[in-house]
Amino acid sequence: SRSLQKKKLSKDRFEQKLGNNAIPPATGSVKDLERVLYGGKRFGNHVDEVWPNLFIGDMSVANDRYSLWKLGITHVLNAAHGRMHSRVFVHCAVGVSRSASLVLAYLMIHHHYTLLEAINKVKERRWIFPNRGFLKQLCALDRKLHKTS
Structure with a gap:
């Protein structure tokens, strides 16, 4: 009972800190x-x-070649190719x-963002929702890049 109450308090504090768009201090769970x-x-x-010069x-x-041309897109990434400064x-x-x-992985690896920082940066411009499998992989990448467990 006491343990359950303690967990509820921790969860309430966590949710209170989160607010509407705030991010938790660590990566957190999926x-x-x-x-x-x-x-x-x-x-x-x-x-x-x-991100500057990076579109989703x-x-x-x-x-639509015309739309790509209008946006100044020089490369289209469908799997994993393209140059860094295009x-x-x-x-x-x-x-x-x-x-x-x-x-998200690009921002984490090349711009040293944590997963939550990358998510919030992208969400400033676009609604995204990586599936659970991708989120698990991104969490693992975040732990590897920031050497936490």
């Missing part, structure tokens, strides 16, 4: 990450610039899970 991902505004754009979007833009468009079918996971 459920915690999903809560952060569910929060905030949801955008219905086909393409968004989520859906298949409709990837197949304007890159990362896409998957809907533009919220696979492509977002690749962009």
Whole structure:
């Protein structure tokens, strides 16, 4: 009973600290990450610039050469290719899970963001929702990059 009460207090404090869009101090669980991902505004754009010269979007833009040209896109990443300093468009079918996971990993590896920092940075510009499997892999990457357990 006392242990359960202590857990409830910890959870209440954690949720209080989270607020609407605040991030927990550590990576947290997949459920915690999903809560952060569910929060905030949801955008219905086909393409968004989520980092300077880095775009996430859906298949409709990837197949529209005129839109890509208008955006100044020089490379399209569908699996894992492209140069570091080009304007890159990362896409998957809907533009919220696979492509977002690749962009999150990029920000974590090349810009030294934690997973939560990367999620919040991308969510400033686009609603994303990596699936649970990708979130688990991103958590493992976060632990590896920041050497926590």
